[in-house]
Each structure stands twice: as structure tokens, then as C-alpha cells.
Amino acid sequence: MPDWDDIFAEKGKYFLKPHPDIERLTNLFKEKGVQRILDLGCGTGRHLIFLLKKGFEVYGLDGSPNGLEITINWLKEENLSSELTCQKIEQEFPYKDGFFDAVISIQVMHHNVMKDILFSVNEIKRILKPEGVIFLTFPLLQGFYVSKENMKKIEARTYIPLTGQEKGLPHHFFTVAEIKRVFGAFSLSEIYIDKTNHRAILGQKIEM
Numbered sequence: 481m482p483d484w485d486d487i488f489a490e491k492g493k494y495f496l497k498p499h500p501d502i503e504r505l506t507n508l509f510k511e512k513g514v515q516r517i518l519d520l521g522c523g524t525g526r527h528l529i530f531l532l533k534k535g536f537e538v539y540g541l542d543g544s545p546n547g548l549e550i551t552i553n554w555l556k557e558e559n560l561s562s563e564l565t566c567q568k569i570e571q572e573f574p575y576k577d578g579f580f581d582a583v584i585s586i587q588v589m590h591h592n593v594m595k596d597i598l599f600s601v602n603e604i605k606r607i608l609k610p611e612g613v614i615f616l617t618f619p620l621l622q623g624f625y626v627s628k629e630n631m632k633k634i635e636a637r638t639y640i641p642l643t644g645q646e647k648g649l650p651h652h653f654f655t656v657a658e659i660k661r662v663f664g665a666f667s668l669s670e671i672y673i674d675k676t677n678h679r680a681i682l683g684q685k686i687e688m
């Protein structure tokens with residue numbers, strides 16, 4: 481079964497330009513006093529490098545050894561450093577409670593079944609400080625490059641493409657109501673469709 485590790489092995493630095501809203505996010509992070517950020521599912525490092533250059537302390541976690549190797553080489557080229565972890569997001573994150581001021585995760589969290597997504601969301605909540613910021617994006621079913629007929633449904637709104645480069649990889653397609661429920665521990669200030677035609681959410685951990 482192919483996965484992102486194979487895609488990175490074949491294509492190398494696959495994504496280059498960071499998310500179109502990253503500049504706006506950088507300003508918001510600065511306003512909120514954010515210093516330490518986790519790029520969850522950092523891939524080949526486009527956001528990690530961008531945010532390091534902006535002066536943040538950025539950690540990266542991803543399940544793809546090839547993606548992380550590309551990130552390490554990119555960091556060397558830029559003379560930057562970061563603590564990177566290779567592991568699945570459905571396993572306990574290797575950080576202490578309240579360690580991060582912000583977590584970003586661009587097109588990652590949907591690659592799981594709901595049970596595992598709920599686990600990862602809980603881990604994000606655990607490792608964030610009170611009022612810690614989240615910025616996450618997910619694909620839209622209607623905008624996805626594989627049609628519904630070419631995907632196998634494995635649970636409510638979770639499909640496995642039977643064709644295309646992400647063949648075999650689970651994709652969960654969130655509804656807005658579901659996002660509000662799954663991210664109930666966060667106050668969501670923005671839920672919108674971004675310029676890459678993905679659903680983006682911006683929010684803060686509710687202090688409890």
C-alpha cells in the first residue's frame with residue numbers, strides 16, 4: 481500500500497510554498513505571544529522552515545522517515561535547526577503537557593479513522609498551553625481529486641481512495657458540525673475554505 485513516505489521517496493521536496501495564510505498566521509502568533517510551535521505532520525518541512533525563519537521555536541513530527549530526511553537536509557541548507565520526531569499521530573505525542581503555544585497541522589489529521597482522530601485531537605489539547613492556538617486544514621470531499629465512486633467507504637465520512645497517488649490511505653472528510661464537535665475543547669474563531677480549497681480552522685484551547 482503506497483503512503484506519503486513513498487510519495488516523498490519518489491517526488492522529494494513535494495510541497496514547496498507554505499500555506500497561503502501562513503503570513504497572516506505569523507502575525508497572529510506574534511500578537512498572541514506564541515514562541516514554541518509544533519508542526520504536526522510536517523512532511524518535508526515547508527512550514528517548519530518558514531516559521532523558524534520568522535524566529536519561532538518549531539518542532540516537527542511526522543510518520544514518514546523520507547519526509548523527515550528531506551526536512552533535515554533542507555534545515556542544513558538553511559543553517560537552521562529543529563527537534564524532529566518520526567512517529568504516528570495516533571500514538572502518544574512525545575511532549576509534556578502544556579509544552580506548546582501553538583500547533584499547526586496542514587492536510588494531515590484527516591488521514592485516520594475517527595477513533596484515531598479523536599486520540600490525536602486529545603493529544604493536541606494535552607500538549608498545548610491554556611489558550612494555545614491551533615491552525616489545521618482538511619480536504620473537502622467535493623473538492624477531492626478522487627471521485628466518491630473511486631473510493632471505498634470504511635466508516636461515516638471516511639473513505640479509502642482506490643486510485644491516485646493516495647490509493648489505500650484513509651481520508652476523513654469533516655462536516656462543519658463535526659469539526660465543532662470534535663474540536664469542542666477549543667474555541668474556534670474561524671472555520672473557512674482556504675485558497676487551496678481545503679477547510680481551515682483557527683482556534684484556541686479553552687482553559688479548563
Ligand SMILES: C[S@@+](CC[C@H](N)C(=O)[O-])C[C@H]1O[C@@H](n2cnc3c(N)ncnc32)[C@H](O)[C@@H]1O
Pocket residue numbers: 484485495520521522523524525526527541542543544547567568569570585586587588591592
Ligand atoms: C499532505 S502531506 C502534508 C505535509 C505537510 N503538513 C505540508 O503541508 O507540507 C500529509 C503528511 O501527513 C503525514 N501523515 C499522514 N498520516 C500520518 C499519521 N497517521 N501519522 C503521522 N504522520 C502522518 C504524512 O507522512 C505527510 O507528511
